Amino acid sequence: MTLQQLQSNFNNQLKSIYPKEEIGSFFQWLAEAYLGYSRFKVSEKKDEEISEKNETQFLSALTRLMHHEPIQYIIGETEFYGLPFKVTPAVLIPRPETEELVAWVLEEFKNQEPENSILDIGTGSGCIAISLARYLGNATISALDISEAAIEVARENSVINKVDVNFFQADILNAETLPQQYDAIVSNPPYVRQQEKSKMQPNVLQHEPEVALFVSNEDPLLFYRAIARLAKKHLTSDGTLYLEINEYLSKEMQQMLQQEGFAEIALKKDIFGKFRMLKCKLYSY
Template identity: 50%
Template sequence: MQLSEIKNIFHLELDSLYPKEEVDTFFYRMLEHYLGLERFVLVMEPHYSISKEEEQPFFEGISQLKLEKPLQYILGEAHFFDAIFKVNEHVLIPRPETEELVNWIIDDCQIKNDKSFKILDIGTGSGCIAVALAKALQNSKVTALDVSAEALAIAKENAQLNNVEIEFIHADILNIDSSKFPVYDIIVSNPPYVRELEKGEIQNNVKEHEPSLALFVPNDNALLFYKAIAQFSKKNLSKEGKLYLEINQYLDEETKSLFARENFKEIRLKKDIFENHRMLRCSK
């Protein structure tokens, strides 16, 4: 079958569920992933044909996309910070807002020139934050923890895939003995923060396929992870250290107030590219 025909089938099957531009993206991402072909192949060779065996993953992909399964889970990989990360249903798909958080940390660290940092990533998931920081701040020692053993297995693969050394710890920040951990110069976290009442705003491909454990918190205790991180950081953040967090944009002031009550200083909210307060930085 010709690639142009397969592309037409993508639109026939998926245009009722997704914007046409997104359907194009699905097709071209699969083209690159499964066949190693760039999108201009259809311009250069409009009648380019592939075998029955080569067709199979495209049609399997259509079936999964019709069930609103994220493309990254179908391909088993996602792009983050100019690198490729393995992903599956046990980890969140890395997002551009989190890249902004990582950039903020790197920018702050580069001001201090060649200083090495001890960094802890709480709730590492796929390991995207820890790996990106380990690659960018090569003199630093990065540790990453997560409550999910399945997530840690993926994070370890991603560290190997990106040729960085990271210490991984299986632990629950909600039930942790901080005395068993050293002092860190940087603590970073993108914890669960979506309230149950906000589920209606979440797209089905996220709500139905990404791990609830890493997404949702109770309406009546929405900041429970931030409270735990604050308590841990009071003991395990160095005197001149920094704490960086991705936050719920609807709870920006509440989150800021929480850290103020815990006597953190220099608390700053930062907006993402969509002008939402999605990041917070503070000092001990």
């Protein structure tokens, strides 16, 4: 089978499931992963015969795509903030809006001296913590997660990106203390309400870890409240809490944080104009 025939097969098999542009992107990801071919080279080598091994890899990926498995899990990696990250079904696939949260923290801490201490709560793949460690040479970065499997993936990603991050396991819903004081605490916790599942794609619902995504309709701010209470004890006097939030719950978030003793609450919109980020400080009496 030639590369062109293989691509045609992909288009025919997936056209009833995905948009044409997305199918093209899938094929390019796989060509890069399995053949090392750029988009230009795929076009240049369209008449090249594919080896049996590579054909098997592509057809296996095709079957998995037909079952809505995310392409990132199929090839086992993705990119976040310009850095490579291994991903497995044990961790959430990093989102572009989380890159915006990282950019906000970097903007405010990149020129600060002396050394700052920053904690990432619910690290998953380690994308937030590792990106901060990579681009903030003057900071000590720590990260926690409830999942041992997630921490193992995050540790591998710290090695891939040649950064030092202090990883540890903890359940923030039951934790009463953290190891030290921090100049910033950053988190992208579970915030999608069960009632919002109908708006989500099958590839997310069927394959990404529910524990990293969903909260109950009755108490959607459960994790934020726990983070806020830990932050009250473990932020330095001028420390800042940064959160990725549910776009539908920004007012509720502000009210909760005010009740928990936080001030200077600033909401930030993502590139789509939705309130998806928030920062605040402890109220100074």
